[in-house]
Amino acid sequence: MAVVKTLLYLFVYPGLLFLLLYSTFCEWVDRKLYARFQNRIGPQYTGKQGILQPIADFIKLLVKEDIVPEKADKTMFHFLPVFGITTVMTAGLYLPLWNVSSIVPAYNSFPGDIILVAYLLSLPTLIFFLAGWHSTNVFAGIGGVRVLTMLFAYEVPLLLAILGPALLAGSWRLAEIARFFQHHPSLLIVNIIGFFVGLITLQAKLERVPFDIPHAETELAGGTFAEYTGRGLAYFRLLTDIQMVVGAGLLATVFMGGFPGGILLGLFHFIWKTLIIIALLSLMRAGYARLRIDQMVEFSWHWLAPLSVIQLAIVLLVKGAL
Amino acid sequence: MKIKVGSLIPELIRHFFKRPVTIDYPFEKITMVKGFRGTPILSPERCIGCRACERDCPASAIEIIQISPQEEKEKKLQMTIHNDRCVHCAQCAESCPTKALAMDSEYELAADSRKELKAVYTYIRASLSNIPKEPPTPPQTP
Amino acid sequence: MKNKITIGPQHPALKEPISLRLTYDGDIITDADLRLGYTHRGLEKLAEGKSYIQNLYLTERICGICSHSHTTAFALGVEQLMGIEPPKRGTAIRTIIAELERIHSHLLWLGVAAHEIGFDSFFMYTWRDREHVLDILESISGNRIHYAINTFGGVRRDIDQDQRSTILEQIAHLQKRTEYYLNLGKTEPTLTARLAGVGKLSKEQAIDLCAVGPTTRASGVAQDIRKDDPSLSYPDVPFEIALSDTCDVLGRVVVRIKELISSYTIIEYLLKNLPDGEIRVKAPRKVPEGEVISRYEAPRGENIHYIKSNGTDKPERLKVRAPTLANYPATVEMLKNVFIADVPLIFAAIDPCVCCAERVIELVDSHTGRPEIITMSQLRTEANNYYRKKNIRNKEYLWPW
Numbered sequence: 001m002a003v004v005k006t007l008l009y010l011f012v013y014p015g016l017l018f019l020l021l022y023s024t025f026c027e028w029v030d031r032k033l034y035a036r037f038q039n040r041i042g043p044q045y046t047g048k049q050g051i052l053q054p055i056a057d058f059i060k061l062l063v064k065e066d067i068v069p070e071k072a073d074k075t076m077f078h079f080l081p082v083f084g085i086t087t088v089m090t091a092g093l094y095l096p097l098w099n100v101s102s103i104v105p106a107y108n109s110f111p112g113d114i115i116l117v118a119y120l121l122s123l124p125t126l127i128f129f130l131a132g133w134h135s136t137n138v139f140a141g142i143g144g145v146r147v148l149t150m151l152f153a154y155e156v157p158l159l160l161a162i163l164g165p166a167l168l169a170g171s172w173r174l175a176e177i178a179r180f181f182q183h184h185p186s187l188l189i190v191n192i193i194g195f196f197v198g199l200i201t202l203q204a205k206l207e208r209v210p211f212d213i214p215h216a217e218t219e220l221a222g223g224t225f226a227e228y229t230g231r232g233l234a235y236f237r238l239l240t241d242i243q244m245v246v247g248a249g250l251l252a253t254v255f256m257g258g259f260p261g262g263i264l265l266g267l268f269h270f271i272w273k274t275l276i277i278i279a280l281l282s283l284m285r286a287g288y289a290r291l292r293i294d295q296m297v298e299f300s301w302h303w304l305a306p307l308s309v310i311q312l313a314i315v316l317l318v319k320g321a322l
Numbered sequence: 323m324k325i326k327v328g329s330l331i332p333e334l335i336r337h338f339f340k341r342p343v344t345i346d347y348p349f350e351k352i353t354m355v356k357g358f359r360g361t362p363i364l365s366p367e368r369c370i371g372c373r374a375c376e377r378d379c380p381a382s383a384i385e386i387i388q389i390s391p392q393e394e395k396e397k398k399l400q401m402t403i404h405n406d407r408c409v410h411c412a413q414c415a416e417s418c419p420t421k422a423l424a425m426d427s428e429y430e431l432a433a434d435s436r437k438e439l440k441a442v443y444t445y446i447r448a449s450l451s452n453i454p455k456e457p458p459t460p461p462q463t464p
Numbered sequence: 465m466k467n468k469i470t471i472g473p474q475h476p477a478l479k480e481p482i483s484l485r486l487t488y489d490g491d492i493i494t495d496a497d498l499r500l501g502y503t504h505r506g507l508e509k510l511a512e513g514k515s516y517i518q519n520l521y522l523t524e525r526i527c528g529i530c531s532h533s534h535t536t537a538f539a540l541g542v543e544q545l546m547g548i549e550p551p552k553r554g555t556a557i558r559t560i561i562a563e564l565e566r567i568h569s570h571l572l573w574l575g576v577a578a579h580e581i582g583f584d585s586f587f588m589y590t591w592r593d594r595e596h597v598l599d600i601l602e603s604i605s606g607n608r609i610h611y612a613i614n615t616f617g618g619v620r621r622d623i624d625q626d627q628r629s630t631i632l633e634q635i636a637h638l639q640k641r642t643e644y645y646l647n648l649g650k651t652e653p654t655l656t657a658r659l660a661g662v663g664k665l666s667k668e669q670a671i672d673l674c675a676v677g678p679t680t681r682a683s684g685v686a687q688d689i690r691k692d693d694p695s696l697s698y699p700d701v702p703f704e705i706a707l708s709d710t711c712d713v714l715g716r717v718v719v720r721i722k723e724l725i726s727s728y729t730i731i732e733y734l735l736k737n738l739p740d741g742e743i744r745v746k747a748p749r750k751v752p753e754g755e756v757i758s759r760y761e762a763p764r765g766e767n768i769h770y771i772k773s774n775g776t777d778k779p780e781r782l783k784v785r786a787p788t789l790a791n792y793p794a795t796v797e798m799l800k801n802v803f804i805a806d807v808p809l810i811f812a813a814i815d816p817c818v819c820c821a822e823r824v825i826e827l828v829d830s831h832t833g834r835p836e837i838i839t840m841s842q843l844r845t846e847a848n849n850y851y852r853k854k855n856i857r858n859k860e861y862l863w864p865w
Contacts, residue, residue: 033338036337036342037337037585038337038584038585039337039340039343039588040342040344044346138469142804209582210654213805283331283334283335286330286334286584286585287331287585288328288330289582289586289652289654289657290582290583290658291654291658292658292803292805292806293805294803295657295658327653329647329648329651329652333589333644355602355603355606357606358602359606359607378517378518379518380517380518380520380521381521409525411612412612413521413612416620417517
């Protein structure tokens with residue numbers, strides 16, 4: 001019985017199949033909202049209202065020819081996208097989705113898994129850098145260097161922002177943090193600054209406008225992904241989609257009170273909470289221009305880091321008062 | 323200079339509730355305005371064979387040859403309009419002294435080979451005395 | 465360490481092929497080299513084999529965005545050679561179309577510049593507004609892009625009352641939208657952060673390097689052919705030249721938006737005071753001998769046409785100097801000491817119309833400084849000798865199927 005449950009958890013929900021389908025659905029939501037904000041239609045024809053368009057794009061990329069540059073390292077070139085998907089999917093497995101009862105927390109949570117999720121979500125940045133480096137293309141090399149520069153800018157505010165609710169709940173376990181805020185919903189307001197810092201740094205982690213300098217289309221002809229075609233590009237695009245879902249799930253767990261209830265009720269809460277975060281990310285993507293790398297680093301260290309430190313101070317004050 | 327963070331955001335949210343301006347071509351089509359310059363259409367009963375259109379066309383898209391022998395009184399002409407070369411400038415319609423050429427509103431001109439786009443007219447050359455008064459209006463595609 | 469990066473000829477940032485070879489150090493450009501010639505079509509030679517009427521449509525197709533500027537400059541020059549003058553109503557309609565073309569070109573440029581900095585929503589909004597202008601142009605002239613409304617002696621089509629009221633309505637709507645964009649440009653922080661301080665060209669440099677159009681008006685140089693050498697209906701219409709003194713890309717954006725607003729006022733004035741009368745006079749087929757230079761303020765700057773006629777109905781020589789060609793030396797100067805991330809924006813800020821600028825250019829020997837014109841047969845023998853020495857037969861090439 002436990003073996004069947006483990007296999008179901010790993011491969012169906014919330015593992016492989018659910019993450020794949022839900023991330024393509026979230027990409028559709030993002031594209032449709034982006035288009036509606038700009039007075040356009042967005043995807044229209046594949047499936048009803050274009051809902052199968054991301055899957056169609058994925059399949060189209062899979063059947064295209066896979067071209068490897070002459071001087072690039074073949075093994076690393078093929079290995080990196082697959083490794084990336086593995087990382088983010090493993091991070092997705094630790095979101096507290098499958099709460100059996102209100103006493104026993106989610107299926108495979110353990111103390112300290114917030115650090116594990118944050119670490120696994122920052123591995124794709126290293127993978128993007130390696131992908132750009134191994135492409136032996138000038139533009140891809142510049143893109144790879146920029147990815148790492150951005151990592152120095154946004155990682156610290158993101159970790160500090162996630163730390164706030166963890167301190168308030170007094171635990172390093174995602175399921176316990178979620179449960180704490182389910183029992184004390186009024187304390188969610190304390191972390192409102194942290195929520196906005198978390199949103200902005202998540203946008204930077206996902207490399208979307210205004211922070212998509214590494215693969216800026218008009219400047220670097222694709223940046224880190226310039227030399228990837230066919231299967232590799234399909235996996236990298238899937239990687240960004242799954243990263244968006246897992247990042248949104250992380251923010252929803254820590255700032256919006258998690259996903260209470262059993263399997264079905266937890267799924268319902270997961271869907272509406274992540275959709276709100278994705279709608280806010282789409283709005284941010286539509287409303288701003290792209291920042292230059294030096295402006296982004298300056299913005300992050302002048303505004304985001306101090307804001308997250310202020311957030312920590314507020315949390316400590318409230319915790320002392322409680 | 324006051325800086326407002328997110329000054330485009332209210333406009334974006336307002337657009338979310340408006341109808342999109344994109345026209346769902348090819349399932350929805352727009353009608354062309356009157357006076358749209360499509361392809362040239364000949365009214366053969368008005369052509370007097372002066373070859374002004376052939377001379378003035380910038381893309382050499384009109385070809386007129388005489389297919390009846392030289393000594394016959396009634397000249398039979400053949401005009402080929404090469405719609406694949408036409409640049410839709412309407413200079414031919416303007417140069418024609420009897421208004422025999424007019425532009426229709428055809429714009430979907432994609433074809434599989436250039437031969438499909440040639441329009442050939444074989445007719446007897448009209449004389450200036452027996453041309454009808456009103457020039458016909460060309461077909462307007464809906 | 466010094467590295468070279470080539471932007472173009474195929475690059476997503478460029479709308480037309482041009483090769484920018486940049487030497488960079490870290491993230492800053494130290495040197496720039498511009499290579500042209502990728503869209504040379506031989507239009508000047510082609511114009512010598514066609515009659516003047518046919519050349520009217522050939523010059524229109526030098527460019528898609530500024531097509532009316534080329535045919536108007538050509539028609540003005542040939543009318544001067546013929547010695548005819550178009551009636552007032554014809555000139556007024558020509559000016560209205562010219563200002564409508566300026567509006568559509570500047571709205572297009574605003575969208576393209578926004579796309580270069582990643583601001584796609586702004587791009588979609590300005591191009592949606594541009595559709596109104598293209599619909600007006602289609603109702604007047606029959607086509608959205610190559611209007612073909614000029615002919616020797618006037619214009620071919622008239623504007624009637626219904627069209628007049630529709631145009632005035634649309635212009636009022638566009639005026640509201642343009643004012644919204646002006647406010648957005650002032651207050652949106654990411655936009656100003658990308659545009660301010662980028663691509664500096666001081667006033668002395670702009671005058672020395674002979675920059676034209678909004679590029680130089682943004683550096684405070686008050687040069688506008690509509691005021692310096694007025695033709696068409698510009699002497700009758702009151703308007704202001706758009707100037708800015710920030711000398712950077714933000715200044716160029718502001719100059720173009722100000723020009724949009726002044727274009728709206730010019731069109732409103734002309735439509736309300738449209739003179740009555742004929743729209744064209746008859747023009748002879750053969751043009752008397754002579755040579756003429758005609759200048760015109762295209763949306764991108766000063767457009768010069770030189771026409772030499774020899775008494776027949778075909779021109780002897782046509783030379784076109786498009787405004788983008790005059791802006792290239794200024795671009796090379798602007799590209800020094802900037803970040804790589806700013807290169808597409810600086811290049812897009814001069815509003816490049818590369819297909820206008822690809823005409824016959826003299827080759828200057830860099831060692832001796834003497835200009836040299838090579839004949840085709842000489843070039844062919846030199847090319848064959850060069851490749852024979854390089855021995856390319858031994859290289860492996862994969863034939864692309």
